[in-house]
Amino acid sequence: MENYKPNQNRSFSATPDSGLRKQIFLLKGSAGMGYDFKITKTANAKPKPDPNNLVFGTVSTDHMFEMSYSPEKGWHDGQIVPYAALQLDPATAVLHYAQLMFEGLKAYRSDDGRILLFRPDKNAERANISNDRICIPRIDEELMIAAIKAIVAVDQDWIPDAKDTSLYIRPFVIATDTYLGVRPSSNFKFYIILGPVGPYYKGGLSPTRILVEDNYVRAVSGGTGFAKVGGNYAASLISQQEALKKGYQQVLWLDGIERRYVEEIGTSNAFFKIDGEVLTPPLTGTILPGITRDSVIKLLQHWGEPVKEERFTIEDVYKAHEAGKLEEVFATGTAAVISPVGELCWKDKVILINDSKIGKTSQKLYDTLTGIQTGKIKGQFGWTVEV
Numbered sequence: 001m002e003n004y005k006p007n008q009n010r011s012f013s014a015t016p017d018s019g020l021r022k023q024i025f026l027l028k029g030s031a032g033m034g035y036d037f038k039i040t041k042t043a044n045a046k047p048k049p050d051p052n053n054l055v056f057g058t059v060s061t062d063h064m065f066e067m068s069y070s071p072e073k074g075w076h077d078g079q080i081v082p083y084a085a086l087q088l089d090p091a092t093a094v095l096h097y098a099q100l101m102f103e104g105l106k107a108y109r110s111d112d113g114r115i116l117l118f119r120p121d122k123n124a125e126r127a128n129i130s131n132d133r134i135c136i137p138r139i140d141e142e143l144m145i146a147a148i149k150a151i152v153a154v155d156q157d158w159i160p161d162a163k164d165t166s167l168y169i170r171p172f173v174i175a176t177d178t179y180l181g182v183r184p185s186s187n188f189k190f191y192i193i194l195g196p197v198g199p200y201y202k203g204g205l206s207p208t209r210i211l212v213e214d215n216y217v218r219a220v221s222g223g224t225g226f227a228k229v230g231g232n233y234a235a236s237l238i239s240q241q242e243a244l245k246k247g248y249q250q251v252l253w254l255d256g257i258e259r260r261y262v263e264e265i266g267t268s269n270a271f272f273k274i275d276g277e278v279l280t281p282p283l284t285g286t287i288l289p290g291i292t293r294d295s296v297i298k299l300l301q302h303w304g305e306p307v308k309e310e311r312f313t314i315e316d317v318y319k320a321h322e323a324g325k326l327e328e329v330f331a332t333g334t335a336a337v338i339s340p341v342g343e344l345c346w347k348d349k350v351i352l353i354n355d356s357k358i359g360k361t362s363q364k365l366y367d368t369l370t371g372i373q374t375g376k377i378k379g380q381f382g383w384t385v386e387v
């Protein structure tokens, strides 16, 4: 039975339930987009953290979105409920075989009080690309965006207003069959949780120190590198841990066959400015199609700056450095936006990039992207969507 009927007056009805506070919500603007989600408000609202001291990923808001999937009903019963721990049978499939996809995007409060999302359609599209790869049923993309808008609207007081802060949005799907045999689950849950965040790296925009990983690999052709699935991140942890022990914040991943071609940096896409031209590896299956990556390419093209999606090796990077042509290195992702790299270490050879200072292109991209995201800059591309 389909639960999501267009609702012309855009009202969200509260659950007819229990000791929790009951309320009817009329959400202004496009929040909810005609979908009728039940809302159960918490009776125990939490205190908000100091917006000037937010550490990424440590604070959750008061509510979350949840929706179920069964073969009989499809995706159904989307609702907003108080944020709470999940109760799972220890044999739940996701706990064993990682049938889990996730997304990440942010909401910003503009100076004139609007709530802005950045390219949520791209997250919804990518979520289904990830879903396809690990046998999770697709979620209607309009429904996904409506759910994101609805939960952000409910917890909008949690959007922090200090510089370089935002409300991080984490949609994810888990496989919920209780079965220990290896096969795709038949039942799933979709959640969206939120949390106010500051810069992803402690040092903010200070250039990072990156160790080139030549032992472990992140992705291979035919694998899951292009999908945002939990297993990719589990497999990367040992490498990050070893880099941290050596005093580096992240690793640079090389390709899984020749261990020469540059792929990604940590959980981000990688960009190198060499001799006036910006290079990033192409999306050939082992690279995550980052939304910030795509936005950076489009901005550079719009500014008339040379940018190429092509394969290049770590030797090319070191040769360019020797020739004085390696101008900038930066990583791009939702969490960090633009993260300049100040130092690379490959086989014990250390090179400094731009004297370990943020480069002009990285700074301009950061300022422009965050300007568009927060509504300070009117973008040409229609990338921001109002809640």
Ligand code: COI
Residues within 6 Å of the ligand: 104, 267, 268, 332, 333, 334, 335, 336, 337
């Ligand atoms: C991103 O910045 O896009 C990420 O995926 C980082 C996240 C895993 C914390």
